[in-house]
Amino acid sequence: MTSVADPRAFLRALFDTAVAAALPTSQLSRFLPPPPKGRTLVVGAGKGAAAMAHAIEDMWPGPLSGLAVTRYGHGLPTRAIEVIEAAHPNPDIASETAARRILAEASALGEDDLLLCLISGGGSALMALPAPGLTLDDKKAVTRELLKSGAAIDEINAVRKHLSAIKGGRLAAAAAPAQVVTLMVSDVPGDDPAVIASGPTVADPSTFADARAVIEKYGIAVPDTVRRHLEQATEESVKPGDPRLARTTAHLVATPQDALEAAADLAYRAGIAPLILGNALEGESREVARVIAAMARQATLYDQPATPPCVLLSGGETTVTVRGNGRGGRNAEFLLALAVALGGHDKVWAIACDTDGIDGTEDNAGAILTPDTLARAAALGVDAKARLADNDGYGFFSALGDLVVTGPTRTNVNDFRAVLILP
Template sequence: MVELDPRAFLTSLFETAVRAADTLEAIRAHLPAKPRGRTIVIGAGKAASQMAASFEKLWDGDYEGVVVARHGPVEKTERIRVLQSAHPVPDAAGLVGSQALLDAVSGLSADDLVIALISGGGSALLPAPPEGLTLDDEIAVNKALLASGAPISAMNTVRKHVSRIKGGRLARAAYPARVVSLVVSDVPGDNPAYVASGPTVPDAGTAEEALRIVADYRMALPDAVMAHLRSEAAAAPKPDDAAFARNEVHVIASARVSLEAAAAEAKRQGVEAVILSDQIEGEARDIGKMHAALAREVALRDRPFARPVVILSGGETTVTITDVYGKGGRNSEFLLSFALDIEGVEGIDALAADTDGIDGSEDNAGAFADGGSAARIRKAASDPRSFLARHDAWSAFDAAGDLFVPGPTGTNVNDFRAILIRQLIRRAAAAHLPH
């Protein structure tokens, strides 16, 4: 193996994964034919402005539209309006954005075409509380979901039953126009109905399922929300609704494609690559321990994979928030747990990052870790386990100088994890694995 700079190598894999989700090429391959009537572009998500700008470079007919992106830098567009709202907790600007999308698709004919540009993050960006509920109610729901530890599919099942726009309702509002949804997936399994809570893609989930999820994860929701979920008004349109008969849905970018691209790049650089899965879910710190056990086994026993190797995985882990919490996101929490469990083992280097460039509440995508990370955190600040206990992984990696800050990427295919195992170091074996 050619000697590598581990962090430069891992960064190159992340950048390759992000390029594989490039919106321009992804949209180019899935553009529909021009309609006899009008073309209306709508969209929402962390990649909304980038998708809109890509569409404008490719479409040579007439069009108009509006998309909703998160607050922060956005791509410049010519004719598609870009509105902005808050993520991960909704704000009043999101109400304006949701109404703008509903207005954009109202009064259309069967000759018109709606192109929906959907990416992850749209659930928070599009608050639209149903009659009898308020923005504060939807914020309370969102906060409870984020703190619950529920997988994204469960969270979005609840969200789409407490909304006027999610769960296919935006597409139904466009009827009788045809809706073509181009989806950048950030959910394990790539079910487009779960991306951004499916504003243009219905599914068969029910309000009864939403209530079971609330109970199973012991969420404390406002009384008005619980009353709504028990009412007929919570029912979402079903996939066999006639309003969706002519619609099309295309997943144009996903974690699977990005991980495969990263694996190919690793092999080009002379390192064998293994993709564990693009659908890993679970508590971030537990998934971190599982990855650490695998990395140690390879580093110390050369099994189940031979060194040198990079282990890749994706999906969406969760963090169950307690009463005490600090700064960070699921990728940095995963990596802090991982770093603690590989402490003292040389030859392991890892990067965990969100492909949208932002992990949680701060400006980092994630962080780097190796066998010396825990010691660096301990020397620079305090016991890394105390940071993990209070969900403050950002502060731990910031103290150690190990944050990964590429900036917003303009796409979002969820978590990216890459673990490079370079060599066997025997002296740490006794401390970590039984003989």
């Protein structure tokens, strides 16, 4: 039984439980196909790729080989599957090298062979192969601007797929006629396989026109080469019904909902009423914070939507339109905006963390909010509203000693938020 005598520890236990439920290793064996007559090639991309590759080596009943690319610091020792580390969220030369090698090895497969793909969040940046006529610098420039723009992940990945030689089903098409089985850890709202890591092995319903619309919507400045590529639209991504995908299947092995349900079960056993608000919340972090702050106030005043003690749980991927010069990911931004909106409410505590252990590009997973957060900040001369205006959630919570630092978790089912409301 977890006690709320220590709300900070309880919130951290909720997050740790959510992450544990998102680890793919316990679920992989359920979805493994029989060994093929020919070769088994394992390829992976994402923050969970090394952990998944490590697990596959222990589970697979026959010979295999392969290559997996993960974020710097997220690797694990493997025997038969080579692990490469690369940059995230903006790709580097290691990302391109890994993608080029993966595509070449998949292209060499035959009808009796199996391509086993291990895909998790972060794969879009970690396996980055520019389309013909584009350079890695082109892709980096566009990615950098998209990440600052406040665009949703499906919009960002619609662009990425149309600047790529490997995403949007192209990896599976290159492997045809081999059998392709993809095991995916979802980090996207709605768990759409075509959006997870930009869907390298699944059909892509988005188009060049969609990609151009995203660029125009957010006023993204793109290199001339990128603009010409999007306008010429000479080679679309692989569409539903393409015969090259006839022998492909994809399975979700861990999702945001799994994480939320595990946390809800822990809360229930602790005597705290859990309310799952949704596993796919999107929008500006500070706007989502205002809504959830209003819900927390409603619970304290009117016992709605639940009577305290209760906890509001949510997942998804919010966005931050960067206007300041501070440090901080979307979870720190959410919590700082929540603190401002609550104004030091004495009944509300909260945690917001990325389940991969990295909030944006910082070294923390997220942070914890306590009833006295604003008071402690003021005593240190730290202005919460000014820090929020500067997008400096990391700096704010670092000054208070309230960052949550886990290191790489080697999974990723997006953000986890828990708002604890006490009587």
